[in-house]
Amino acid sequence: MSIYVVRPFEGREPGMSPTLKWGLGALVGLPLMCCGCGGMWFRGQFPHEEALARVVNHRQVVQTLGAPVSGSFFFSGKTQARGEAAVAEMEIALSGSKQDGVLQVKAVQTSKVWGFSRLRVMARDGKMVDVVGGF
Incomplete structure (x- = not known):
């Protein structure tokens, strides 16, 4: 029987994972894109x-x-x-x-x-x- 120790961040630099970076980018970027277009619409531009x-x-x-x-x-x-x-x-x-x-x-x-x-x-x-x- 073998026991393996998993160290998820071993060999990586400290910081956010790429998945977390993409997720945060989508959470911040999508509303900004929508508000940019939607803001014009709500101001009566369309x-x-x-x-x-x-x-x-x-x-x-x-x-x-x-x-x-x-x-x-x-x-x-x-x-x-x-x-x-x-x-x-x-x-x-x-x-x-x-x-x-x-x-x-x-x-x-x-x-x-x-x-x-x-x-x-x-x-x-x-x-x-x-x-x-x-x-």
């Missing part, structure tokens, strides 16, 4: 939430995609901001009980208020619903 609020209960959108309609938290597009003015173009994935679609957004922000020049839903089957002016 019209994402307001655009979805206008679309998810729109009668024609609900008929086309099927109730309930929900939008993705993530989006693609671009935004440019200067002071309190901003311009945004984005696409947000939508899903409904019948089919999925994409919300196309063009918006301009002045005095911290977003105005939409385009809120258009393109359904997977090719049907288009123009929401601007029909809320």
Whole structure:
């Protein structure tokens, strides 16, 4: 019968293990990355939430995609901001009980208020619903 003594830190320099370093890096880095992007969103730099609020209960959108309609938290597009003015173009994935679609957004922000020049839903089957002016 042999007895082995395990010394986990023998031969290593004192300090944190690589696993612990990666774990701490993720715990610190991930919130910083999210707050960097999310902070802009919460300051009103993106019209994402307001655009979805206008679309998810729109009668024609609900008929086309099927109730309930929900939008993705993530989006693609671009935004440019200067002071309190901003311009945004984005696409947000939508899903409904019948089919999925994409919300196309063009918006301009002045005095911290977003105005939409385009809120258009393109359904997977090719049907288009123009929401601007029909809320």
